[in-house]
Amino acid sequence: MQIDRSHLRIRELGEEALAGLSQRPARTLLTMLGTVLGVGAFVAILGLTSTATGQISSAFSPLSATQVDVQDTGPAGNGQGLQTDSPRRDDFPEDADQRVERLNGVVHAGVWWKVHSQDGQPVSVAANPPNAVDNANAESGSVDIYAASPEALAAMRPTITMGRSYDAFAENRAEHVVVLSESTAQRLGISRIDAQPAVFLNGVPYSVEGIFSDVNRLPEVLLGMVIPTTTAKHDFGLPTSGDPAHMLIETRLGAARLVASQASIALSPEQFDRFKAIPPPDPHALKDRVASDLNALFLLLAGITLAIGAVGIANTTLVSVLERTGEIGLRRSLGARPRHIASQFLAESTAIGALGGLIGTALGVGTVISVALAKNWTALLSPSAVLPAPLIGAVVGLAAGTYPALRAARIEPVEALRR
Amino acid sequence: MTSATCAAPPVVDLRGVARTYQGPSPVTALHPVELRIGVGEHVAIIGPSGSGKSTLMNLIGLLDRPTAGTYLMDGVDTSQISERDRTALRGHRIGFVFQAFHLMPHRSCVENVMLAQLYTSRRPKATRRANAIEALVQVGLGHRLEAHPGTLSGGERQRVAIARAIVNRPKLLLADEPTGNLDSSMAHSVLDILDNLIADGLTLLVITHDATVAARARRTVRIADGRLTETQTGATGAG
Structure with a gap:
C-alpha cells in the first residue's frame, strides 16, 4: 500500500x-x-x-520536643532495678554530664534526684538555726529538696528573679548552697538575698544563692529548692530506689530523637540498655x-x-x-x-x-x-x-x-x- | 495535476458492486452495478430520493463497504485492504462536497480548509496554511480568508467546502447535491467553479436529483430502485 x-x-x-x-x-x-x-x-x-x-x-x-529524660533501669540481672538490700544507689557515672554533653545536639545535660534524709524522716527546713529560739517556724516535709547538677538546673530553664544559680565550682566543692523557688522563699520569709540569708536543712546552713519564679521543665521543683548533687550526697546520701536519679537533657530542636538513641550508649558503653532514654513523642x-x-x-x-x-x-x-x-x-x-x-x-x-x-x-x-x-x-x-x-x-x-x-x-x- | 493517459486505471471501477442492508427483511439498496469513471471525467448520477443515490455515493466514497462485488479505487482493490488503509485512501484521494456544507462554525475559512490536511499531511503548519489559501483563491474566496462561515452566503460556504475538498489534491471529487441548499444564481457560481476544476484535470462525480445540475455533466447515470441505467448525453461543458 x-x-x-x-x-x-x-x-x-x-x-x-x-x-x-x-x-x-x-x-x-x-x-x-x-x-x-x-x-x-x-x-x-x-x-x-x-x-x-x-x-x-x-x-x-519548643519545650517538650527538645527534652530527653534518662532513667536508670537498674543493674544487669535485675529487671526491676529495685534492690532491697541496697536501697540507695547512684549508677550514673561521675562524668555523666560531660559524657552526654559531648553529643552533638545537646544543649544542657545533668543528673537530678529528689533528696530523702538518711533516717527516712522528712528533712527539716528552717530559716533560722535549729536552737535559736524554738522550732516554731521550722517547716518540714512539705518542702521538697532536689539535688541537681548545675547543668541539670540550667536544663530546667529557671527564671531567676534574684541572685543567680550555683555553678560548677559549687558542685565540685560540694558547697552548701541552695536555690529557692519563689513560693518556698515566701514560706521561709526570705524576700531579699542581698543580706546573704541562709536556710537550715536538718540544721546545716545553706546560703541562698538565688530565687527562681518559674521553670520550663520539671515543674515539681517550683514547690521546693535545689542543691548541688555533691552536697546532697555528702549530707543526705545517695538517691533512694523509690526516687532514683534521672538525667535531664535539653537538646536543640529536632535533635531529641537522635540524642535519645545515643545518650544511653554514651552513659554505659559496655551495657547500653542500662539507661533508658525517653525521647519526646515523634511529632x-x-x-x-x-x-x-x-x-x-x-x-x-x-x-x-x-x-x-x-x-x-x-x-x-x-x-x-x-x-x-x-x-x-x-x-x-x-x-x-x-x-x-x-x-x-x-x-x-x-x-x-x-x-x-x-x-x-x-x-x-x-x-x-x-x-x-x-x-x-x-x-x-x-x-x-x-x-x-x-x-x-x-x-x-x-x-x-x-x-x-x-x-x-x-x-x-x-x-x-x-x- | 495528472492528466489522463491510456495507461492510467479508471478512478472508479465498480464490478458487480451491490449493497444489501441486513435485517428481518433484507433490503437491497443497490443491485449489482458496473460503473467505470476514467480520469478527468465529469459524471452525474441522477435519481429521485430513495433511489439508492446515497448508498452509491457512500460506497464510492469508501464510507461504506459493498456486500458483493469488487471496487477498484484508482487501481486499488478496496475490498482487499484494511479499514485503516481505506480511511487513508479516503483522506488522500477523495474530496467530499456535501449538501449541508459541514463547515465548522467557530473556525475561519482558512482553518476549515486546513482541517482537511490534519490527518493526511505531514507538512508543517505554515505549508498547510499556504495550501489552504491557494485552494481558497482557486474557488474565488481569496478575499475572505479569515471570515467565519456564519458571515458567508450559502454559495460562499459551498465554495469553502469545495476548497476543503480539493486542498489535498484528490483524484476524485464526490459532490452530493452540491447545490441543494442554494438558490439558482449561487448554484450557477458553484457549478462554474466545479467545471473549472474538471478543466484542471480533476474527476468529478455529482449526485443530484436536479436535471439542470446533471445537464452539465458529459455522462449521466440514472438510478432508480437501486439499478443504474446510463444515458450517454452529449451534454454541454468543456470537451
Missing part, C-alpha cells in the same frame, strides 16, 4: 481539543466546576489539617494520628464531589459527542480514523479535568493561606499533596471521557453525514 496512513500529531490533537473547548467557554467552565470543587476541597482539607496539626506540634515543640506520628482522624470524613466528601465532577464531565462530553455527530462524520470523511476521533474527545475531557484540577488546586492553596493568615498560623502545604492535585483532575477527566470517546469512535460516518 503506497498510501500514507492517517495520523494525528499530539500537538495538533491538543490544539483541536482546546479549539473544541473554547467554542463553548461557559459550558466548559460549568463542566469544570465539579472537578474544581473536588480537587479544591481535597487540597484545602489536606492543607488545613497539616497546617492545624503543625500548630499543635509547634505549641509543644510526625502525633501529627499523622491527628490528621487521619480529621481527614477521613472530609476526604470522603472531597472524593464524592470529585465523583460528581466526573459524572458532570462524562455527561457534557456525551452531549457534545451527540451534538457534533456531523463534525465526526466530516472528520472521518477527511481521513480521520476512529482512534483519532476517540483521542480528540478524550483529550477534551482530560483538558477539562486538568484545568479544573489546576483551578481547584489554586483555590485550595488560597483557602489554606487565607485561613492561616487570618489565624496567624504558618501555612503548611506538603508538596506531595499539592503537586499531584491537578493530575488527579486530569485522571478524573480521562476516566470520565472514556465512554463518550468510545461512543464517538463507533459512530459510522455514513450515519453522521446524513444529518
Whole structure:
C-alpha cells in the first residue's frame, strides 16, 4: 500500500481539543466546576489539617520536643532495678554530664534526684538555726529538696528573679548552697538575698544563692529548692530506689530523637540498655494520628464531589459527542480514523479535568493561606499533596471521557453525514 | 495535476458492486452495478430520493463497504485492504462536497480548509496554511480568508467546502447535491467553479436529483430502485 496512513500529531490533537473547548467557554467552565470543587476541597482539607496539626506540634515543640529524660533501669540481672538490700544507689557515672554533653545536639545535660534524709524522716527546713529560739517556724516535709547538677538546673530553664544559680565550682566543692523557688522563699520569709540569708536543712546552713519564679521543665521543683548533687550526697546520701536519679537533657530542636538513641550508649558503653532514654513523642506520628482522624470524613466528601465532577464531565462530553455527530462524520470523511476521533474527545475531557484540577488546586492553596493568615498560623502545604492535585483532575477527566470517546469512535460516518 | 493517459486505471471501477442492508427483511439498496469513471471525467448520477443515490455515493466514497462485488479505487482493490488503509485512501484521494456544507462554525475559512490536511499531511503548519489559501483563491474566496462561515452566503460556504475538498489534491471529487441548499444564481457560481476544476484535470462525480445540475455533466447515470441505467448525453461543458 503506497498510501500514507492517517495520523494525528499530539500537538495538533491538543490544539483541536482546546479549539473544541473554547467554542463553548461557559459550558466548559460549568463542566469544570465539579472537578474544581473536588480537587479544591481535597487540597484545602489536606492543607488545613497539616497546617492545624503543625500548630499543635509547634505549641509543644519548643519545650517538650527538645527534652530527653534518662532513667536508670537498674543493674544487669535485675529487671526491676529495685534492690532491697541496697536501697540507695547512684549508677550514673561521675562524668555523666560531660559524657552526654559531648553529643552533638545537646544543649544542657545533668543528673537530678529528689533528696530523702538518711533516717527516712522528712528533712527539716528552717530559716533560722535549729536552737535559736524554738522550732516554731521550722517547716518540714512539705518542702521538697532536689539535688541537681548545675547543668541539670540550667536544663530546667529557671527564671531567676534574684541572685543567680550555683555553678560548677559549687558542685565540685560540694558547697552548701541552695536555690529557692519563689513560693518556698515566701514560706521561709526570705524576700531579699542581698543580706546573704541562709536556710537550715536538718540544721546545716545553706546560703541562698538565688530565687527562681518559674521553670520550663520539671515543674515539681517550683514547690521546693535545689542543691548541688555533691552536697546532697555528702549530707543526705545517695538517691533512694523509690526516687532514683534521672538525667535531664535539653537538646536543640529536632535533635531529641537522635540524642535519645545515643545518650544511653554514651552513659554505659559496655551495657547500653542500662539507661533508658525517653525521647519526646515523634511529632510526625502525633501529627499523622491527628490528621487521619480529621481527614477521613472530609476526604470522603472531597472524593464524592470529585465523583460528581466526573459524572458532570462524562455527561457534557456525551452531549457534545451527540451534538457534533456531523463534525465526526466530516472528520472521518477527511481521513480521520476512529482512534483519532476517540483521542480528540478524550483529550477534551482530560483538558477539562486538568484545568479544573489546576483551578481547584489554586483555590485550595488560597483557602489554606487565607485561613492561616487570618489565624496567624504558618501555612503548611506538603508538596506531595499539592503537586499531584491537578493530575488527579486530569485522571478524573480521562476516566470520565472514556465512554463518550468510545461512543464517538463507533459512530459510522455514513450515519453522521446524513444529518 | 495528472492528466489522463491510456495507461492510467479508471478512478472508479465498480464490478458487480451491490449493497444489501441486513435485517428481518433484507433490503437491497443497490443491485449489482458496473460503473467505470476514467480520469478527468465529469459524471452525474441522477435519481429521485430513495433511489439508492446515497448508498452509491457512500460506497464510492469508501464510507461504506459493498456486500458483493469488487471496487477498484484508482487501481486499488478496496475490498482487499484494511479499514485503516481505506480511511487513508479516503483522506488522500477523495474530496467530499456535501449538501449541508459541514463547515465548522467557530473556525475561519482558512482553518476549515486546513482541517482537511490534519490527518493526511505531514507538512508543517505554515505549508498547510499556504495550501489552504491557494485552494481558497482557486474557488474565488481569496478575499475572505479569515471570515467565519456564519458571515458567508450559502454559495460562499459551498465554495469553502469545495476548497476543503480539493486542498489535498484528490483524484476524485464526490459532490452530493452540491447545490441543494442554494438558490439558482449561487448554484450557477458553484457549478462554474466545479467545471473549472474538471478543466484542471480533476474527476468529478455529482449526485443530484436536479436535471439542470446533471445537464452539465458529459455522462449521466440514472438510478432508480437501486439499478443504474446510463444515458450517454452529449451534454454541454468543456470537451
